[in-house]
Amino acid sequence: MSSSARTAASKCKLPPLSTNPERPTSSNSHSSTKLSSFFTNQASSNTAIPTSSNPKTSPKNPFPRAPIQTPLEKFLQANCKSGNITLSEALDYFDHMIHMRPPPPMSSFNRLLGGLVKSKHYSHVFSFCNKLTASGLLPNLITLNILVNCLCNMNRVCDGFVVMGSMIRKGYRPTTVTFTSLVKGLCMENRIDEANKLFEKMIKFRCQPSVICYGTLINGLCRTGKTDVALKLHEEMNSGNGVRFRPNTVTFTSLIQGLCVEDRIDEATSLFEKMKKLRCHPSVITYGTLINGFCRTGKTDVALSLHEEMANENGGYGVDCKPNSVTYGIIIDRFCKDGMIDKATELFLEMKNRGIFPDVVVYSILIHGLYYNEKWEAGKALLHEMIDSGIQPDLVTFNVLIGALCRRGNVKDSRDLLKLMIRRGMNPNIFTYNTLMDGLCLVGNLDEARELFHSISTRGCEPGAISYSVLINGYCKYRKIQEAINLYEEMIFKGVKPTVITYNALLTGIFQMGKVQDAQKLFHEMHTQNVLPDSATYLILLDGLCKHDCKPEAMDIFHSLENSNFRFSVEIFNCLMDGFCKSGKLEIAWDLFHKMSSKGLLPNVITYSIMIHGLCMEGQLEKANGLLLEMEGKGCLPNVITYNTLMRGFCLNDDSTKVVELLHKMSERNLSPDDSTISIVVDLLSKDERIRKCLDLLPTFPATSQLRMP
């Protein structure tokens, strides 16, 4: 037994645990990931396989259950649900428990496993389950549910299904919890259609989705951009018809009516109860039919109480499947992240109007959304509203506020907030430190960021890949590439796996310094570190290669991407086209421009501006002007850069009439000229006195008084 477990045991006055010679010395011995052993290694006891289909009676534990709660059980009850148990304590207790005779009840094992789930030690839960069966102990339905949940959280949803299959074979009936875990697992793997199908299937399986299950699916839909579908589902819950694909109110009402007509009032009543159990909302017609039936059969008092029930909200059923603060929070969060802050606020008001009180999570979601969408005053007001409602900010709220201040470059107040949370007895977490470090980097205070980075481990947290990436990004932004590379090497040395974001930051920095070979070397290193490049990586790489005269290399990569299933972005085309235009290879750029549509991409204002620039450089002004008309015709509005580009072209060609014409067009579009426009006009004036007359149109632009020539 480890000293930590001993301490924990003494704390809760547990009897000393006997030393188990077989106890593994390291956590690695628990890390078996084979599913098969869990199900096949049951030969030690035939009684381990339940024979009855009744889950309440089927699994017979070969050992008698302790009649009263032991100190061990009390300890587990007190510490597991809160997650107040360390991994090493859990390992020790588990090893002790499986050797106890008689063994503790399965609920104690489940509590212990639950504690590990709380601290996200999924693989350990998995190996504990394997050891349980290997010891001849029988996991019960809840143990299996915990296992399904762990597998799903480990992105092993397929194995989750295998466990469900085994569950059924053992005579257990999968529960809403089982299905919810699997729905979540599918959502985590972005298999939202399958999650939706499973949701429908569980209803067919007569397993009612709970509000948690709805919440899980709604979250999956929101995460995959299907907010509309999520909203519809949410509304479906709210209307009381929160369960799909089953007999509905109309079918039930018809049957009740039929039974009432035949004076089979008892059967009608039980059908009515059944529909409520199935969360099928009886309508006023259903009630009316049944009330009529009771009245007809002389049961007026029952009819009256039914009438009373109608008056009560929901009649007391279906309530647990109504939207709650969690389901609202999920959708509000999606709207915030999609920049639809008005929609988010609207939904927040709706939930309050429906009597659903927002909790600290919903407040934090919306406060974050408001700050993130630069609605500072509204964010502040909401924070005050939350506190006035008696809800205190929690750790995440503080992190949101620190992040908001950092984004505004207000590091001083962020630091004060950190001090405040510590004064309040709150332990800042790695999010807090990473956020603050990023804020410090943003304002160029790299030394303080580094200092904070080094102090993280003394503050009870460990810097992870994000901490390193934040600092690496800070160094790269301020062109301190060597420091960034040193940090990168340090993270590898310390076993912290760099992410694609780490590499993207480094590649950007290295290309900025013009070190093309180093960047290429790093790009290849990504493979050795098993980090897959994403579309941002390819954009950085292709842009860097193009800007540093390595277009053939860029095109090689482009072609290899074409041969894979890579999803091209407009930005990738833009960077290549820009590169070729600027090096006078207009035809290649033109080919790329035409290739875009075959990749399902539409040119944007930047694409057109690049091509217009390329054409102007080649003196193909008419064609450039044609492209301007084309983009306007296709609803892609030119911006000031597009006009400047084309005007510069005409200016160089001494075509002042065209320039003036374009200035008029700009004015019509309410586009303000920028410094570049001004310099074009000045150039033009210096060339041709007659152009002075164009000054007449200048007052139509805002903020152009400075342009008036003496």
Added chain:
DNA sequence: TTAGGGTTAG
């Protein structure tokens, strides 16, 4: 005793 929501880096 088991299942859902919020905060950090390009």
